[in-house]
Amino acid sequence: MGKNWTDRDVPDQTGRVAVVTGANTGLGFETARVLAEHGASVVLAVRDVEKGKQAASRFGSGADVTVQELDLSSLDSVRAAAADLHATLPKIDLLVNNAGVMYPPRQTTREGFELQFGTNHLGHFALTGLLLDLLLPVPGSRVVAVASQGHRIRASIHFDDLQWENSYDRVAAYGQSKLANLMFGYELQRRLAPHGTTVALAAHPGVARTELMRHTPGVLRGLFSVAAPLFTHDSAHGALPLLRAATDPGALGGQYYGPDGLGESRGYPEVVASSRQSYDVAIQRRLWTVSEELTGVKFPVG
Incomplete structure (x- = not known):
């Protein structure tokens, strides 16, 4: 395929089952x-079922689309959603972990986790672990972690205060959550590799104009609006790296896709590199262990 990969390059998805979190709006x-x-059968896994139904109504008449309630800020909801999907789906070919929150005032999940870390990372970690048995038997199945350039901004894994109880910096907390998404994806791929059926990849949308920006601090929002024509693109273009990671036959486990433009802010999807610290295997493994402890979810891959 040429460099300028678009949605027209997506291969036929007939017979594939895809679960996309946060699929009622934006990138999802x-x-x-x-x-x-x-041609894929698609499950819109969403927190607000009514909004999910409204989104489903916007698909073409021939689309095979269903709605599944999923609140990633509640591990009870994650477990319930996983149970529902086990009852209704014979398999999963593609899990796109897209849903997320960005820059909210400090809030906590049902279990008391900081909202961004709990939703963006721990919720998806638990969901993936609970659904992995539906992916593992399926040759060519994929898990796509949706990351962000935010993983480079004041980001590290604060093992001494993962929930930001001592102080709260919403930009740094978002950075931690998106760095965790990447590290989880890389460690998951390492554990999946011996099985030879399922792979894990990651992608980021660049700077896409979505509802995710609604909690952006005022100063940043002002700068964003001024720079928007030069450094942003719409949701349809922002979704291309996710789609390429999900469907390109040439994509490999462990790869990270993002836009090819200046600063990876916009453009066509290609393989990109994440931050140096995101490749730290020791931190990846420590994060995995802590995430299993916090969620109570054990993966069927060692």
Whole structure:
């Protein structure tokens, strides 16, 4: 395929089952829409079922789309959603862990985790672990972790205060959560490799104009609006790295896709590199162990 990969390059997805979190709007919706247009059966895993149904109504009449309630800020909801999907799906070919929150005032999940870390990382960690048995038997199945350039901004894994109880910096907390998404994806790929059926990849959308920006601090929001024409793109273009990681036959486990433009802010999807610290295997493994302890979810891969 040429360099300028678009949704027209998505192969036929007939017979594939895809679960996309946060699929009622933005990147998740665009990802789900393209997958359905190419023949996939798509589950919109969303917190607000009514909004999910409204999103489903926007798909073409021939689309095979269902809605699944999933609140990633509640491990009870994650477990319930996983049980529902086990009852309704014979398999999963593709799990796109897209949903997330960005820069909210300090809040906690049902279990008391800081909202960004709990939702963006721990919720998806638990969901993936609980659904992995539906992916492992399926040759060519994939898990896509949706990361962000935020993983480079004041980001590290604060093992001494993962929940930001001592002080709270919403930008740094978001950075921690997105760094965790990447590290989870890389460690998951390492554990999946011996099985030879399922692979884990990651992708980031660049700077996409989505509802995720609603909690952005005022100063940053002002700068964003001024720079928008030069350094941003819409959700449909932002979804392309996710779609390429999810469907490109040439994509490999452990790869990270992002836009090819200046600063990876916009452009066509290609393989990119994440931050140096994101590749630290010791931290990846420590994060995995802590995440299993916090969620109570053990993966069927060692």
